[in-house]
Amino acid sequence: MVAVSFGMLCVLQVTLNISLRLVYNRCFKYSEERDQLQTSYNNLTKERDQLQTSYKTMTKERDQLQTSYNNMTKERDQLQTERDVLSGRLTNLKQTCPEGWQKFESSWYFLSTETKTWKESREDCLERGADLVIINSDKEQEFLFNLKKRVWIGLTDSVKEGTWKWVDGTPLTTGYWYDKQPDNAGPTGNEDCAEIHEDQSPLKAWNDLSCDSKLNWICEKAFQHHHDNIL
Structure with missing residues (x-):
């Protein structure tokens, strides 16, 4: 009986050892899987945080781009308005100053391309x-001199020498x-x-000159007040 009992105990011991080893191996395997899952969880959490940070950065950049777009749209509208104003000014300028005239300070000036007597030149300007x-x-005076033409100006002593x-x-x-002008010293005196x-x-x-001589001439036209405000 003792031998049988001892034999059974040995069998039981072996069975228990095998069971414990199986349990240990299973626990080890579970522990390893748990660590892997924890690592995966940590990695996912890190990626989530990175994505969250990226999202915030992209959102900030989007807002900056939106602000830039709004500013550019505002500047575009301002430029459009300025262009329209300048276009209007140019139209008014063309209406105010016909072709062949040029501006200096508060007047427009017309330099003729042909020659006439002083009287004929003045009649042309009046027209x-x-x-x-x-x-x-x-x-x-310097502006007119720099036109580089011999020209009549609106000055005369024909009424009283x-x-x-x-x-x-x-x-x-x-x-x-x-120097030495006016000298009234032409051929006719x-x-x-x-x-x-x-x-x-x-x-x-x-220089003083006979009024019957033929020269180019310069007409002058002053700005009107409402044109001054436009220009």
Whole structure:
């Protein structure tokens, strides 16, 4: 009986050892799977956080792009408005100043392409709604001199010899005569009209000349106040 009992105990011991080993192996396997799952979970959590960060960054960039787009749209609209204003100004400018005229300070100037007597030149200017140029400053004189033409200006002493007056009736106060002019020393001895002579210096360029001589001429037309506001 003792031998049988001992034998059974041995069998039981073997069975228990096998069972424990099986349990241990299973627990080890579960532990390994658990670690793998934990690692996978951690990786997924990290990826989720990275994706969340990327999403926030993309959202911020989207908002910045939207802001930039809005600003560009606003600038585009402003440029469109400015273009329309400039287009309107150009239209008004073309209407105010016909072809062949040019602007300097507060006046428009027309330089002829043909030659006429002083009287004929003034008549041409009057037909254009202007008059022969009246010079009021050094800057204006220099501007006209730089046109590089011998031209009639709106100055004459035909009413009273030696008393030079502009075409609007105002007396001459500042002149730009070159040396020894006016001398009234032409072939007829009757030089009653003034010209700008291109071969002199800018502020010493006037010469008296017979009004029947034929020269180019310069017309001047002042801005109207509503055109000043547009331009």
